[in-house]
Every structure is written in structure tokens, then in C-alpha cells.
Amino acid sequence: MRQLVRAKSVNPYIASESPINEAIEGRVAEVLFAKLEELGLAPQYRGINKIRQNVVAEWGDRRARRTLMLNGHMDTIPVDEKRAKDPFSGRVRDGKLYGVGAADMKATLSAYIFAVAALRDLGVEICGRVILAFVVDEESGASSRYGTQYLLEEGFLPKACLIGEPGTEYVRIGHRGLYRFRLIVYGESVHTGVGAWERGERGHNAVVDMAKAIEALQNLEIPFKQSKTFPDRKPVFTFPTKVEGGVAMNAVPSKAEAYGDVRLLPGNSDTQVKLLIVERLHKLGIRYDLQDLLFVPAVEIDSREEVVTGLLLAIKEVEGRDAEVRGAGPGNDAHFLIKRDIPTVCGYGPDGGGEHGASEWVDLASLKLVTKVYAKYILNMVG
Ligand SMILES: [Zn+2]
Numbered sequence: 131m132r133q134l135v136r137a138k139s140v141n142p143y144i145a146s147e148s149p150i151n152e153a154i155e156g157r158v159a160e161v162l163f164a165k166l167e168e169l170g171l172a173p174q175y176r177g178i179n180k181i182r183q184n185v186v187a188e189w190g191d192r193r194a195r196r197t198l199m200l201n202g203h204m205d206t207i208p209v210d211e212k213r214a215k216d217p218f219s220g221r222v223r224d225g226k227l228y229g230v231g232a233a234d235m236k237a238t239l240s241a242y243i244f245a246v247a248a249l250r251d252l253g254v255e256i257c258g259r260v261i262l263a264f265v266v267d268e269e270s271g272a273s274s275r276y277g278t279q280y281l282l283e284e285g286f287l288p289k290a291c292l293i294g295e296p297g298t299e300y301v302r303i304g305h306r307g308l309y310r311f312r313l314i315v316y317g318e319s320v321h322t323g324v325g326a327w328e329r330g331e332r333g334h335n336a337v338v339d340m341a342k343a344i345e346a347l348q349n350l351e352i353p354f355k356q357s358k359t360f361p362d363r364k365p366v367f368t369f370p371t372k373v374e375g376g377v378a379m380n381a382v383p384s385k386a387e388a389y390g391d392v393r394l395l396p397g398n399s400d401t402q403v404k405l406l407i408v409e410r411l412h413k414l415g416i417r418y419d420l421q422d423l424l425f426v427p428a429v430e431i432d433s434r435e436e437v438v439t440g441l442l443l444a445i446k447e448v449e450g451r452d453a454e455v456r457g458a459g460p461g462n463d464a465h466f467l468i469k470r471d472i473p474t475v476c477g478y479g480p481d482g483g484g485e486h487g488a489s490e491w492v493d494l495a496s497l498k499l500v501t502k503v504y505a506k507y508i509l510n511m512v513g
Contacts, residue, residue, distance in 0.1 A: 131497070132220035133161045134236040135229030141205035145270040145424065153181050155204040155266045162204070162239065162264050169247050176284060177266070178276045185264040186286060189246050189256070190512060196258030198437075198511045199288035199472075200242040200504070201278060201463065203268030206231030214488030226482075226491040233482025237492040238294035238500075239264055241480060245504035258512025261288055268463055271308070271424045278463035282470065290437035290511060291467050294504070295458065295477035298496060301441055302477030304359040304430030304457040305464055307394030309403050310423040312387060313369075315340045315416055319377075319384035333382040337375040339416040340386035344370055346410045347390075352403060354395045359430040359457035366393040367403070389423075400425040426461040429468040429476075436511070437473040444506035445478075448499065453478075478503075 137157035143149065153159075159175070166173035166187045177183035185204075190197075209217045209230045217230045227237075242262055249256070263286065265277035295302065317336030326332035352365035368391045375386030392403050400422060411418060431438065433455045445453045457476075464476040480500045482492040 131227060131237060131240045132222075134158060134240060135220040135227065135232050136218055137161050138218050139205045139231065140208045141267060141269045142208035143270045145267070145273045148267050148270045148274060148276070150179060150276070151181050156181070156183075158204040158236070159183055159185050159264065162243070165243055166262070169243070169250070171246065171262070176281060178280055182266050182276050184266055184277060184281055186281065187262045188259055189250070189262070190259035191257060192259065194257060194259040194512070195289070196512045197261060197288040197290075198258065198508065199261040199263050199286070199291040201263040201265060201291055201293045202235050202239045202242065203265050203277065203463065204239070205267060205269045206234065207269050209488045217488040222494070225494050227494055228489065228491045230488065230490050232490050232492040233296040233480065234490070235295055235479060237482065237497045238296065238479040241294065241497060241501040241504050244501050245508060248501070248505050249508060254509070254513070256508065256512050260508055260512060261286055265463065272426050272461045272463050272465070273424055278466045282466060287470070288472060290435075291464075291472055291474040292437065292441065292478070292507070293462055293464050293474060293476055294479035294500070295462055296479040296482050296492070297477060298453075298479070298481050298500060300456040300477070301438060301445070301453050301475060302458040303433050303438055303455045303475065304396065305428065305461045305476045306360065306363070306457065306459055307398060307428030307465070308424060308426045308461050309392040309394060309400045311390050311404075312421045312423055313343060313390065314419040314421065315343055315386045316418065317382065317384050317386075320382045322380050322382060327382060335382050336386040337383045339414070340373065340375055340388060342414050343411055343416060343418065344388065346414055347407065350406060350410070352392070352394075352398060352406065355397050357396050357430060360395055363395060363457070365395050365398055368392070394428045396428045396430045398428060427465050427469070428461070429465045430457060431468060431473045435473040437475055440510040441475055441478060441503075441507050443510055444503045447506050448502045
């Protein structure tokens with residue numbers, strides 16, 4: 131676990147810019163590969179190329195029809211290394227292990243491996259099969275072609291899947307969606323000192339038009355159906371989140387760009403949001419271009435699916451408590467599976483804190499407990 135945290139794997143990119151030829155997760159993949167090999171689990175590197183590689187290992191009957199994928203991402207969010215003191219330390223204090231990615235989600239990766247190892251040590255033979263899938267490039271926006279999506283295309287198609295994102299409070303049975311876009315508004319550039327601008331013959335201020343667009347897109351409500359998985363939540367449209375425009379203090383701006391971020395619920399789509407945007411912009415008579423940056427659909431599964439009930443049972447067996455089910459805020463790779471009708475739990479993993487910051491930590495007692503839950507879960511699903 132400490133080795134995993136020390137193996138830096140920060141992914142500062144968005145999915146469309148994530149480089150194929152940079153081994154962002156390379157060290158983590160090596161550590162996992164070596165451990166899996168040591169345990170005799172015959173790991174494989176499977177990636178879009180030799181550099182950006184996922185690690186896969188299977189345990190159980192190769193021809194089994196009951197298959198459970200335990201999926202987790204190897205990359206972490208970026209961190210300001212100048213400001214943070216030793217952000218990849220793996221230091222242990224008061225039962226907490228510190229480091230970027232400790233909770234999200236390197237602890238989960240180790241829990242997967244030790245759950246399988248413990249069952250094997252006990253001489254357990256399962257009649258189904260477990261697929262351990264350690265994937266690249268999730269933090270870039272859960273829309274990468276290199277990670278989970280790639281493995282599915284390569285034929286690693288389980289009957290059910292768990293993505294053990296951190297937190298034991300809820301069993302996550304869905305995640306919200308996300309649509310991000312860029313709006314470019316065009317004008318005509320001209321020096322502010324020339325007569326043609328003075329007379330209104332040339333030049334058109336793109337930033338002024340962008341202001342109109344911003345105004346027009348306020349309070350945009352996105353229709354939705356309240357789902358049980360996301361009680362009290364609604365789609366949230368935020369525009370702009372970032373604006374750029376103009377090049378000099380004495381020139382009429384020819385271009386302005388602004389970014390938007392839309393949080394979605396099941397049933398919402400990028401097309402639906404785009405139509406609403408275009409409807410409002412159309413009336414303004416401005417020259418613009420609307421560009422998609424990212425779309426992750428919101429998804430949910432039925433809480434009566436075995437992939438959920440099997441986990442609830444495991445939690446009950448290990449901890450003696452009834453866990454609650456709920457949707458998750460941020461999106462993850464689960465939509466790739468759920469869209470293929472593979473029921474997938476979107477989160478249940480070791481507790482931690484300071485996520486998405488340099489002081490991230492994972493609670494080691496919780497890691498131990500979750501490892502036991504995962505072992506029971508494997509038995510419930512494919513035992
Ligand atoms: Zn995560």
C-alpha cells in the first residue's frame with residue numbers, strides 16, 4: 131500500500147488531451163503487476179499501447195459464466211508539489227496512511243488484491259471468476275478510451291462489477307453525469323483609434339456579445355425526473371466557469387471564449403442541454419460556435435441487483451450493520467459498464483479524508499475492514 135502511494139501517478143489532463151505516450155500510471159502498474167505475480171495470479175498488461183497499460187489478473191474458473199470485475203483506477207488527481215510537503219510520503223500516523231491517491235483509490239486496489247490473496251490462502255475455490263482490472267486515465271474525466279473502455283472492447287466483459295471508490299457510508303448505485311462545453315463568440319477586430327471604428331463601419335466586439343450570451347444563459351433549468359438514487363438532487367447548469375476574451379487594451383476583441391459545466395441526472399443528455407443552449411442563443415443573433423469538451427452520462431442501477439445485494443450482505447456479515455444505498459456525486463468509469471447492461475456498483479471503499487488535496491489519507495482500520503468485506507463479497511457473487 132505504501133509502495134502504491136509512493137509510486138506517483140498524477141494525471142493533470144482532461145481526457146481529450148491525455149497523452150498516449152506518457153507512462154503516467156507506469157510505476158503503479160509495475161508495483162501491482164509484481165505483487166500479483168508474486169501471488170501467482172498471472173497478471174497481464176493490456177493497453178492501447180506499450181506505455182499506457184492497464185493491469186488485469188483473473189482468478190477462478192476461466193470458463194465460468196459468473197464473473198465479477200473489481201475495477202479501480204491507478205491515476206490520481208494532480209497536486210501542487212511546491213506547496214505540499216512530501217505529498218507522496220506514504221507516512222503512517224495515528225492509524226492513517228498519508229499521500230495523494232491513498233483513499234482515491236490506491237487503498238481499494240490493495241484491498242482487492244489482499245481479498246483475493248486471503249481467500250486463496252484459506253484454500254477457497256470459487257466456481258465463478260474474479261477479474262481484477264487496474265485501469266489508467268480515470269481522473270481525466272472518466273471518459274478515456276485507454277482504461278475501462280479499452281478493456282471492455284478487448285472482451286473483458288464481466289456479469290457484474292464493483293468500482294470501489296472510497297467511502298463506506300453508502301453503497302453507491304449510480305453516479306451523476308457531467309457535460310462540459312466551450313462557447314466561442316466571434317466579432318471583428320479593429321484598432322480602437324481608427325476612423326472606421328469611430329464611425330461604426332468596422333469592428334464588432336466579441337466580448338460584448340459574450341456578455342449577452344452569458345446573460346441569456348442564466349437560470350437555465352434542465353428538465354429531469356427525480357430518481358430515488360439521487361434524492362433532493364437536480365441538474366445544475368453553471369455558465370460561465372471561466373472566460374477569456376480580447377488581446378490588447380487598444381483593440382476591439384474578435385473572439386471570446388467561455389466554459390460551461392453541467393451536472394446531470396439519469397435521463398439527461400448532452401444533446402438535450404445543447405438544444406436548450408442553442409434555443410436561447412439563437413434569439414441573440416450573435417456569431418458563435420458551441421464545442422463539446424466532455425460528456426459522461428448519469429447512470430443508476432436497480433438496488434435489487436445481485437451486485438448490490440451481495441455487497442450489502444457482505445457488509446452485514448462483516449460489520450453487522452445494514453448499509454444504505456445512494457447515488458454518487460462525481461462520475462466515474464461505471465457508466466461504460468452500465469451502458470453495456472453490466473450492473474456496476476459505483477462506490478464502496480476504505481474511508482479517508484483530504485481527498486483531492488495534498489493531505490489525503492486513508493484510514494488503515496477501515497482498509498482492513500473493507501478488505502474483509504470484499505472477500506465476503508467475492509464469495510457471495512462467484513463463490
Ligand atoms: Zn476515484
